Amino acid sequence: MTEPLEHRPQTKLPDPVVRRLPRYLIGAQELRAAGATWVSSVELGRALGLTSSTVRQDLSHLDVEGVAKRGYEIAKLASALTRTLRADREHRVVLVGAGFLGRAIALHGDLMRYGFEVAAVMDVNPEVIGTSVGRLTVQPMSALSNAVKRENIDIGVIAVPAEEAQAVADALVATGVSALLNLALVQLRVPETVQVVEERIVVSLQELAYRLCATGSRGQVQVG
Amino acid sequence: MTEPLEHRPQTKLPDPVVRRLPRYLIGAQELRAAGATWVSSVELGRALGLTSSTVRQDLSHLDVEGVAKRGYEIAKLASALTRTLRADREHRVVLVGAGFLGRAIALHGDLMRYGFEVAAVMDVNPEVIGTSVGRLTVQPMSALSNAVKRENIDIGVIAVPAEEAQAVADALVATGVSALLNLALVQLRVPETVQVVEERIVVSLQELAYRLCATGSRGQVQVG
DNA sequence: TAGATTGTTAATCGATTAACAATC
DNA sequence: TAGATTGTTAATCGATTAACAATC
Structure with a gap:
């Protein structure tokens, strides 16, 4: 007892x-x-x-x-x-999409402060592959699986255009990543075992526009 | 009757x-x-x-x-x-902060598709002021008030570091903008009449990390 | 001590789900 | 027609708030 x-x-x-x-x-x-x-x-x-x-x-x-x-x-x-929140253990992130949004994330100092380290950056665009983002070099998608294993990655961030997002999600899931942050404007289809959090500027703006127009409403709202 | x-x-x-x-x-x-x-x-x-x-x-x-x-x-x-959602009427946006995140937003094609037009971009950094973002030129904060009036702006997007966000919010509110999308990692203090929607990558990642670690949990979650 | 603030239980409020008659 | 699907009401579920004894 x-x-x-x-x-x-x-x-x-x-x-x-x-x-x-x-x-x-x-x-x-x-x-x-x-x-x-x-x-x-x-x-x-x-x-x-x-x-x-x-x-x-x-x-x-x-x-x-x-x-x-x-x-x-x-x-x-x-x-x-x-x-x-498990912010004490470090989380290792792979970022797919090295456009402005991707770079904003990779170079965002607060991520480190909260225990998230961007450990690899991938892109499909041949012009972007090989360029550097901070101390990382943008790699082709073919290197994804190896990078995930080598770098012990547990979170994938999808910062590509909507049309490519599902394919990227599939590739990430195939490598065993089971937590995705989706910044693209599509509803992803993933296995039940995979966690997805969506964050989309357009959606936030739409919510804001609604609140702005809905007369008389006011106050602060938390979205993400 | x-x-x-x-x-x-x-x-x-x-x-x-x-x-x-x-x-x-x-x-x-x-x-x-x-x-x-x-x-x-x-x-x-x-x-x-x-x-x-x-x-x-x-x-x-x-x-x-x-x-x-x-x-x-x-x-x-x-x-x-x-x-x-009032996505039929056009909303005019001023973007404060012309870093990677700001540029990602300003150049994001989907915004237009959903009725949001970035009509002005401001920054405090002298090195950035005067450079172009798409067809816009980055203006100093001193030009904010005029830009808001001239461009008929109704939404402000805050894409600056946390330390500067409150000052930017104050400036936006002072010009009469009453809807803010805050991308910085601070809790803004604004008058009750001002609508604020917050969107923060770090927070989304934290939620994702929690779900990832909380054993057995699964499923998809909408954040913004 | 007196008063402020916690931790927690119970009451309220609101959102989601179930169910089903209306209908194409 | 029979069967699928809506729109809506009522039931359930869960989250927020109120209230208050315990306590520093």
């Missing part, structure tokens, strides 16, 4: 919570940078546009405890968030 | 619906490109990972009617979606 293993909140967080956690983390790091040490659920709520109830409910899923009358210690909160 | 004005479904769509509408639109246009004429709620649901019930519920908010035994006429569906 031993006690069950210490902490085990990690069963499976609800989707809305998972989407808010990164925002708490960003908020916590902003606060830390600003020199704060403690933050209350009311303050966090105000900063992110949530009720303090939601904040406490969300943070209760984490391996962190608040202190009555003081709130949460920011450093501990950030590390708990990092742990829960 | 006249009838109330024809159709008036536009009271205020629930947020989850607004976020799905662009996906239906993309789906509809893919189908149309593939030569299809009709689509049923079951097919749409399968394509987007939704139940047919959700699809019918969502589409019932639109100014379109399905036909029993056939489904929805794709062309009509697309135009109803376009109308509801």
